Amino acid sequence: MTRFIIILLSAVFINNYVLSRFLGICPFLGVSKKLNQATGMSIAVIFVMLISTAVTYPIQKCLLDPNNLEYLQTIVFILVIAALVQLVEIILKRYMPALHKALGVYLPLITTNCAVLGVTILNIDEGYTFAESMVNSLGSGLGFFLAMVMFSGVRSKLEGADIPKAFQGLPITLVAASITSLSFLGFGGIIENLFA
Amino acid sequence: MNTLKNFSKGLIKENPVLVLVLGTCPTLATSTSVSSALGMGAAATVVLLCSNIVISALRKIIPDKVRIPCYIVLIAGFVTMVQMLVKAFAPALDESLGIYLPLIVVNCIILGRAEMFANKNKVFDSAIDALGMGAGFTLALTMMATIREIFGNGTFLGIEIPVLAENHISILTMAPGGFFVFGCLMALVTRLSKKKPKKEEFGCAGCPSAGLCHKAQCGEEAEK
Numbered sequence A: 001m002t003r004f005i006i007i008l009l010s011a012v013f014i015n016n017y018v019l020s021r022f023l024g025i026c027p028f029l030g031v032s033k034k035l036n037q038a039t040g041m042s043i044a045v046i047f048v049m050l051i052s053t054a055v056t057y058p059i060q061k062c063l064l065d066p067n068n069l070e071y072l073q074t075i076v077f078i079l080v081i082a083a084l085v086q087l088v089e090i091i092l093k094r095y096m097p098a099l100h101k102a103l104g105v106y107l108p109l110i111t112t113n114c115a116v117l118g119v120t121i122l123n124i125d126e127g128y129t130f131a132e133s134m135v136n137s138l139g140s141g142l143g144f145f146l147a148m149v150m151f152s153g154v155r156s157k158l159e160g161a162d163i164p165k166a167f168q169g170l171p172i173t174l175v176a177a178s179i180t181s182l183s184f185l186g187f188g189g190i191i192e193n194l195f196a
Numbered sequence B: 001m002n003t004l005k006n007f008s009k010g011l012i013k014e015n016p017v018l019v020l021v022l023g024t025c026p027t028l029a030t031s032t033s034v035s036s037a038l039g040m041g042a043a044a045t046v047v048l049l050c051s052n053i054v055i056s057a058l059r060k061i062i063p064d065k066v067r068i069p070c071y072i073v074l075i076a077g078f079v080t081m082v083q084m085l086v087k088a089f090a091p092a093l094d095e096s097l098g099i100y101l102p103l104i105v106v107n108c109i110i111l112g113r114a115e116m117f118a119n120k121n122k123v124f125d126s127a128i129d130a131l132g133m134g135a136g137f138t139l140a141l142t143m144m145a146t147i148r149e150i151f152g153n154g155t156f157l158g159i160e161i162p163v164l165a166e167n168h169i170s171i172l173t174m175a176p177g178g179f180f181v182f183g184c185l186m187a188l189v190t191r192l193s194k195k196k197p198k199k200e201e202f203g204c205a206g207c208p209s210a211g212l213c214h215k216a217q218c219g220e221e222a223e224k
Helices: A002-014 A025-030 A035-064 A070-095 A097-103 A114-125 A130-158 A170-185 A190-194 B003-008 B024-030 B034-057 B064-089 B091-100 B102-106 B108-118 B123-153 B162-166 B175-193 B214-223
Strands: none
Touching (some): A002 A130, A002 A190, A025 A170, A025 B024, A035 A070, A035 A130, A070 A097, A070 A114, A070 B064, A070 B102, A114 B091, B003 B123, B024 B034, B024 B091, B024 B102, B024 B175, B034 B064, B034 B091, B034 B108, B064 B091, B091 B102, B108 B123, B123 B175
């Protein structure tokens, strides 16, 4: 149990996908302007991360590994994720229109999000078991959610600020992201000591 | 089309990283040292060159409706090839790039160029465009890596620099430093090019290829 908590907490705080691994920067900068959009996008990301891990992990272990096809990992994973996202969208549209309305806009955009492909590949690389992979995906998704929500708060403060001309727009957003990610550096080493 | 102009637009005027703001993830992640930045740039350029040539050659054969999945499969194939080559001949580079090597598949620069250039132009022009864009990507990465490695680590390509090595600002090689240097470089480019700051809308929804990208359009339709 302790191992699951360690994996979960380190995925959320220490190895935060956006702020320390630099995965999923595009949605982080693009969709973090408004809080409700940021929340919708992050929930869709958590959702897709969980289902794509649930599907790609068995594929890797039961199909690719026994047949010495590990080199097909990248192609298979990206195709599975793309197909899965489309499928989930169709299913949601048919059976859960309310949820589809909330997440629908963000789902197709997630296919080309490197955080999702990243989490599935990292689960295999780290040698996690199936349960650990799921926990790691959940933690990564939650970390993404936390970063998005925090950053949308920071950005709403930036709107009214008086910014030098050259820094207006994206540059100041990146500098703000730098300060946000600075706060996450403080978590380093805490988790190991928590259970020591 | 003028070949030289076609090549040089990728370097400055349409620099994929600093002006078009594509491929931010690998830029931030692999620019901690000059050697890994050069490696990432080279790997992405090879994939871009191969995918642009093949997509341009097949542009009349690939049906319009399924072109994005076709492009992704082609790109993933080339990425796998590059991945195997790097693993076999440059294991140290494979170690330092890690997860970001397979993630070239989802690098927007490659899909963006396929969509914006290769499927409309001849094979030769597409190859030149790929080389220019690849060079621009490598240039921006190397610029960032030079700043981060010299000041953050006190070294350049692993060679120690006398005074800076003792007084390095190690935060620059960490995550916050990456965002900060990228922001400052972008501000510098805006200042030097003296053009009005672009709107900050981008990301997948505002990505330059979003208008052309089949997936983004699906999203808009779903919204309606």
